[in-house]
Amino acid sequence: MTRRNLFYAQSGGVTPVINASAAAVIQTAREHPKRIGKVLAGQNGILGALQENLIDTSCETKGSIEGLIRTPGGAFGSCRYKLKSFAENQAEYERLITVFKAHNIGYFLYNGGGDSADTCLKVSQISEQMGYPIQAIHVPKTIDNDLPLTDNCPGFGSVAKYVAISTREAALDIESMCATSTKVFILEVMGRHAGWIAGASSLAATERGDAPHIILFPEIAFDQTKFLSKVSDCVKRFGYCVVVASEGTSTADGRLLADQGETDAFGHAQLGGLAPLLASMVKEHLGFKYHWAVADYLQRAARHIASQTDVDQAIALGRAAVELALEGANAIMPTIERKPGKQYRWRIGAAPLHRVANREKKMPRRFISKDGFAVTAAGKAYFEPLIAGEAYPDYHRGMPRYTRLKKVLVPKRCIPWQT
Secondary structure, three states, X not given: OOOEEEEEEEOOOOOOOHHHHHHHHHHHHHOOOOOEEEEEEEOOOHHHHHOOOEEEXXXXXXXXXXXXXXXXXXXXXOOOOOOOOOOOOHHHHHHHHHHHHHOOEEEEEEEEOHHHHHHHHHHHXXXXXXXXXXXXXXXXXXXXXXXXXXXXXOOHHHHHHHHHHHHHHHHHHHHHHOOOOOOEEEEEEOOOOOOHHHHHHHHHOOOOOOOOOEEEOOOOOOOHHHHHHHHHHHHHHHOOEEEEEEOOOEOOOOOEOOEEEEEOOOOOEEEOOHHHHHHHHHHHXXXXXXXXXXXXXXXXXXXXXXEHHHHHHHHHHHHHHHHHHHOOOOOEEEEEEEOOOOOOOEEEEEEEHHHOOOOOOOXXXXXXXXXXXXXXXXXXXXXXXXXXXXXXXXXXXXXXXXOOOOOOEXXXXXXXXXX
């Protein structure tokens, strides 16, 4: 078989463990020098291919690549850029082919969520439409945990762990002050259309009455009257109320409470401001003193408290992506399959990209309580093993030691890209 180079890139919002998948891809490719040449990483996602900004990972030491496993962020830079269809913008695809040919790229591994799966699927179709052989494999990641056909997604377990711990710690703070001060605390977490992250906060509770007392899910229509009644009841019963709200919380007519009226590069509504909005409702109608916080980037950058299960799965999927490519697979995504039984066990599977791209997996209704404000025992059983184990980074002088790469670009061989 002809020895060809492998293109790897990161896309969309990063996770605490996306670099672990990157490390696994590079390490596995290096184990097959007769089949794979260099791993060329796209600087800032697919833009790295279009702009011919290709990072030569062979310039990085084994130690640096190993260090990526314990480093948050996106080591090679990510982007929010969605390829149009072949019919809408053939020039983009012609540009990709030009760059791929110039650098002998035969494998395309794209590390991202649902929109990234769509990009990967479109690239896989180049072989048929433009007569250029390239194998496209999607490496899954998303803290939202909303990719279909996989039990869970790398990145989610660590974010779930961070949110659950933060909820428990904040609750202890509020509980200690509620007699004379704050009665209500609201934590806003990510989750545009699916409430997986918000739901994971339920793991903070170990006894009846523990926080979170209210969880708001995108899957359950928000009812202001019911919400305020529940807040009031919790304060009366426990002295305080902790709310964890998914940013995608919406009303029965589908209106997002936090919709700012703007969209991102993928066409999604730009969300923000849900926590203060809910807090103002509490103040206006109930008169309780409140505090609120937005986890925002902190939840997806918190590598210092990552889940060991999450790290292990991110590595396994990165390795599996390379192995699938070597087996001749195309337009496919390695997945995590939960094995049956009381003890948590998992294995690697695979799913076709046409069944993954642009699709979202929401929380099952059986994971949400009848009143819509909590997680059932079945839901907790799903979440719990995903946050298991601690994967602490090395520390130096009291701070985590994270890796920064050299990121040496290969010489360009094509004319500049004209947008």
